[in-house]
Amino acid sequence: MDTKAYAKPGEYKLGALMVMAAAREVRDGEVVFAGTGLPMVAIMAAQHTHAPNAILIYEAGTIDGRSISLPGSVADPRAVYQASVASGVADVMETMQRGWVDLGYLGGAEIDKYGNVNATCLGNACLPKKRFPGSGGNVDINSLARRVVFIMVQEKRRFREEVDYITSPGWRLKSWKNGSMEWVTRQERYQKMFRGGPASVITDMAVFRFDEKTGLMYLDTVHPGRTAKDVQDNVGFDLDMSRVRGETPPPTYEELDLLYKKIDTEGIFLP
DSSP states (O other): OOOOOBOOTTSSOHHHHHHHHHHTTOOTTOEEEEOSSHHHHHHHHHHHTTOTTOEEEETTSEESOOOSSOOSSTTSGGGGTTOSEEOOHHHHHHHHHTTOOOEEEEOOSEEETTOOEEOSEESOTTSOSEEOOOOTTHHHHHHHSSEEEEEOOOOTTTEESSOSSOSBOOSEEEEEETTEEEEEEHHHHHGGGOOOEEEEEEOSSEEEEEOTTTOOEEEEEEOTTOOHHHHHHTOSSOOBOTTOOEEOOOOBHHHHHHIIIIISTTOSSOO
């Protein structure tokens, strides 16, 4: 029986719910790669609760830091506190290439039903309507970590049947053979370098996961105050709603105290 004291609607903000949903993706003892933003809050929350032995890697080059307070970015000197390694981007990316990273947090401008993510441009890549910052480490983390969690804003224009540009591959992607296009599995494309792929997508409306056989996205939980119809109305493809487990668990009072009084005391990412 679950005896946790969950906060009631109106007693927490959406950002806190999203952070704790992301924190629950971490398993104790895992190596987790995080970039600036909510992922930093999520991994610290996991370390303070159910995953005290999780090892954190920040993209700027620190490994296994134990910050007293939340760094303002992955390059904040506070990220180095008690770190096992304080180096640079090349070293942490090499760590990923060696296959040592279990979980990575990412974002993106668009995502499709197979988890292909666009962080590059809208429209034709040669003459785009709008250009985004690009991959950065997005494709590296997505390709080399065993699992990836995407944190994104929920909008119909962002959740598409097909993205305009595949920055980071999902569970199925296009392949051209003898002049014709077909969808192939990620494992077929990556072959011996295959380690895993997108595990979940956490938005401001719901949590999504992917079917192990088909690679298709499905709705897992809906945030309190939302309905499955609200979610489908903000997705640009037919979404599998057959596995909805119910509402996303809200943060507990203990977790809210942790987030605001111990981790993000300055309101950097959780104002």
